[in-house]
Amino acid sequence: MSTAILEKISENAKAVDKNQIPARYGLELLGAQKLFVRDSLRDTARQLRQIAGEDLSVAFGIWAHTMVITYLRTAGTEYAHRILPALETGERPGVTGMAPAFKEAAGAGTIDLTATPVDGGIRLNGRLAWASNLADDAVIVTAGRTPAGERLLLAFDGDAEGVTLGAPFALLGLNATSSAWVTLEDVFVPEGQILSRDFEAFISAVRPTFMILQTSECLGVADAAISAAATRLTGINAVLTEDVERVRDQVTHLIHTQELIAAVLDDAAVVDRVKLLELRLAAAEVASAAAALEVRVAGGAGYAQSSPASRRFREAAFIPVQSPSETQLKWELARAKAQKEN
Numbered sequence: 354m355s356t357a358i359l360e361k362i363s364e365n366a367k368a369v370d371k372n373q374i375p376a377r378y379g380l381e382l383l384g385a386q387k388l389f390v391r392d393s394l395r396d397t398a399r400q401l402r403q404i405a406g407e408d409l410s411v412a413f414g415i416w417a418h419t420m421v422i423t424y425l426r427t428a429g430t431e432y433a434h435r436i437l438p439a440l441e442t443g444e445r446p447g448v449t450g451m452a453p454a455f456k457e458a459a460g461a462g463t464i465d466l467t468a469t470p471v472d473g474g475i476r477l478n479g480r481l482a483w484a485s486n487l488a489d490d491a492v493i494v495t496a497g498r499t500p501a502g503e504r505l506l507l508a509f510d511g512d513a514e515g516v517t518l519g520a521p522f523a524l525l526g527l528n529a530t531s532s533a534w535v536t537l538e539d540v541f542v543p544e545g546q547i548l549s550r551d552f553e554a555f556i557s558a559v560r561p562t563f564m565i566l567q568t569s570e571c572l573g574v575a576d577a578a579i580s581a582a583a584t585r586l587t588g589i590n591a592v593l594t595e596d597v598e599r600v601r602d603q604v605t606h607l608i609h610t611q612e613l614i615a616a617v618l619d620d621a622a623v624v625d626r627v628k629l630l631e632l633r634l635a636a637a638e639v640a641s642a643a644a645a646l647e648v649r650v651a652g653g654a655g656y657a658q659s660s661p662a663s664r665r666f667r668e669a670a671f672i673p674v675q676s677p678s679e680t681q682l683k684w685e686l687a688r689a690k691a692q693k694e695n
Contacts, residue, residue: 358382360631361382362404363407365378365408366407369410370664371530374529375529376414376527378688380414380443381443384444387605389443394561394618395615403568404433408529408578412573413530413570417449418446418480421494422447424506425548427555428548432508432546433508433545445491448625451494452482457679461685463590465479465480465481466645467497468503474542474544477542480535481535481536481537483532483676487518487531487533490499491510495507503549504552508548510548514541515538516536519534520533523608525667526664526668547662552555565615567633568633570642571633571639572611574665575639575640603635607635614628614632630686634679641670644669675685
């Protein structure tokens with residue numbers, strides 16, 4: 354990824370934070386350079402981490418979009434192959450409405466949408482509590498459950514009949530990410546747009562990428578925040594030098610760990626789920642710690658709404674609640690460790 358792209362994202366960060374520029378522009382920016390056409394998870398993770406260091410709103414939209422591309426590539430259906438080019442160029446945004454599916458797979462929740470079989474496909478009903486990159490031209494991927502209990506992965510358009518995109522949430526940050534609820538009333542999904550009927554195998558295939566790329570969001574913010582904090586350790590701020598150095602070491606270690614795990618996954622090897630959960634949780638925790646330190650050493654500027662320190666602090670506040678939330682990660686990790694011991 355060129356420095357020009359990162360400079361552009363950095364220059365726009367303040368306007369994006371004020372919701373004057375939609376975060377979606379990042380999809381077109383990367384798409385024009387064919388940066389969504391990557392086979393290496395490590396390169397993709399590194400790219401997203403760098404972007405998150407400049408603007409988490411843009412990185413969050415790119416993460417969601419990249420996951421939809423991942424779902425479609427994993428499905429490998431005729432529909433997926435037909436729709437992929439419009440996402441790889443950034444022409445259409447991808448929406449991942451998969452939080453309930455991942456919760457169900459972890460045993461932490463259930464799929465909210467009902468998928469009733471009808472001639473030629475299914476009828477989808479229910480509500481997604483949160484989705485981002487929402488637009489009429491979006492490609493939305495989610496999961497539904499049939500009355501017989503079968504769990505399906507499927508895709509549909511943002512402007513399909515019966516789809517209602519909610520009014521954007523008013524958030525502490527990331528207001529340019531087009532995040533809202535989605536209601537579905539008898540939405541017809543053709544048989545060809547069912548991506549998989551093998552729920553467990555599909556989730557197992559995409560979950561490592563999901564976790565590694567979310568880790569990039571966390572570590573990008575953490576790296577930027579602690580780097581900025583390190584430049585302000587003069588005068589009375591010097592008392593926080595040890596704290597900043599400790600967090601700096603943690604961020605460096607976690608970036609190294611992420612790259613190693615991504616490289617292992619690139620080689621098609623299996624990574625223990627406990628290691629993925631530990632990495633994702635530690636990255637979330639260090640992002641909050643780094644942003645909190647940056648605000649402390651920034652002084653009054655850290656409390657100014659338009660400052661980079663304030664923006665990163667508000668961005669970092671989102672990370673513990675992004676699905677899977679910090680509490681869910683801790684619950685999953687404890688459960689995974691217990692299962693490993695038995």
